[in-house]
Amino acid sequence: MLKVFLVEDEFVIREGIKNNIDWETHGYEFCGEAGDGELAYPMIQRLRPDIVITDIRMPFMDGLELSRLIRRELPDIEIIILSGYQEFEYAKEAIKLGVAQYLSKPINGEELLAELEELSAKIEEKRRATQIRERYLKEMEENTLRERKKLFQSLVVGDNTAAELLESAERLGIDLSAPWYNIILFKTQSLRHAQDEYSGSLIRIEEELRSLEDGTTVVSFDRNLEGKAFLLKAESEEQLQLQQQEYIEKIKDIMEKYEHVRYFGGIGRPVNRLRELPASFEQASHAFAHRYLVQDSRILDGGYLAQGTEEEHFDIKQVNPKQIDRTRIQEFLKQGDREEVVYFVEEFFRDLSNKALQSNIFRQYITMDAYFCVADFLESLSTDTQDPETPSQDEKTQQDSDSAIQYIIRILDKALEARDRAASSRYDDVVEQVMKYIEENYAEEELSLNLLASHVNFSPNHLSMIFSQQTGMSFIKYLTDYRMNKAKELLRCTGKRSSLISQEVGYKDPHYFSYLFKKTQGMTPTQYRGGIK
Incomplete structure (x- = not known):
């Protein structure tokens, strides 16, 4: 049910709009009202309506100024402007702001409902498109993790130029630019029986560690069975040392809550060039190798070891x-x-x-x-x-x-x-x-890496790693390619509707199937069936 908020300074008009429409019957929730933009804005921030209906001429803050604030801070809210004035300048300004509708007063309930229905359809379409994109990104997350692993390998091997490394990172939405860097290698291990290794505590630890990553000072990389790597960034060496100490303390605070989990970390040496990260990694690796030589949990600084x-x-x-x-x-x-x-x-x-x-x-x-x-x-x-x-x-x-x-x-x-x-x-x-x-x-939509990992008695991370090593591609890419090939076969060899083919290859939502088909094949299912190259 979409939420509607009304802003109108004339009490009689506001009451008429509010009371002359059976909002709930038509699928809306009338969530609030205000007499001017100044009063309305904090209420809109709190209530988060889907649609704001506002008069254009009001005291204290008019409808255009309110629309500017909403557009800047709450861009998903759709706006309908009501005006008794026909000045073209108001309409032009409203269009610039991306206002959904510009309606002239007076307007009756039926006319307003018709405009709301049209706008509601657009909102639903936009939400569906957003959900489809989010689902695609979630399903392709395994590919992203694989690319992040490759980026980290490039960082610590030293075969790429700084420009190449920055460009690769930018494609993954990672900002690597900084004057100073350091690397921490980290691994956790359950001291209980094997089946606890990839459940419960370690999953919660993974989530808590992920919450520490801000992308600005810390970037994490998954290293499969070797644990994780944290890349620390700072504006100066002194700031790096301070941030490093604070970050390590946060890690220790997390780990203290899990007595049955052993952890080990190795700290590299600070460097002030991307191309010098291999040296930081080597020192961190020396310290990290001590996990085979001691039994307790600790985070070792490779620099202190080197000074022996x-x-x-x-x-x-x-x-x-x-x-x-x-x-x-x-x-x-x-x-x-x-x-x-x-x-x-x-x-x-x-x-x-x-x-x-x-x-x-x-x-x-x-x-x-x-x-x-x-x-x-x-x-x-x-x-x-x-x-x-x-x-x-x-x-x-x-x-x-x-x-x-x-x-x-x-x-x-x-x-x-x-x-x-x-x-x-x-x-x-x-x-x-x-x-x-x-x-x-x-054809089962629920088919996933987690489900298959359970089927073969592996952890999802471990299965992802070996599947990628053995086939040269991620699990999700293999599954998607397999489904797309089946879909192409059905499109060319049968007269079945695209929506039915979608279900037969594992996608209950035909809109998502069409989106994914175009994303992977470069054309829509209809274009493919028609033989468009």
């Missing part, structure tokens, strides 16, 4: 056995990313001692332990994989610490490559299930 001083002498008694616990490597082999191998190994040994690997005995022990850990992991994959390279295959490994570190990096990287290859093979079956499910259920 080297020990002059190595004594085996200085090594805490917990620091060389192979479960740390095992955990990394299960959850780590190939891009993190170097950071993990460097931080693993930084935690031990910068002089530890100068001991020949200790170097042999740690490399052999890493070898057995990797060999055991590869065997657990239950796939045909080659045995890892042994330390004895590279004599340099036995000679200096740098070679030992490179050896461990090498075998860990090979192990993760084998793990990802085995996972990819398993994911083929999952993606095949998803495609089969789409083929059998594409």
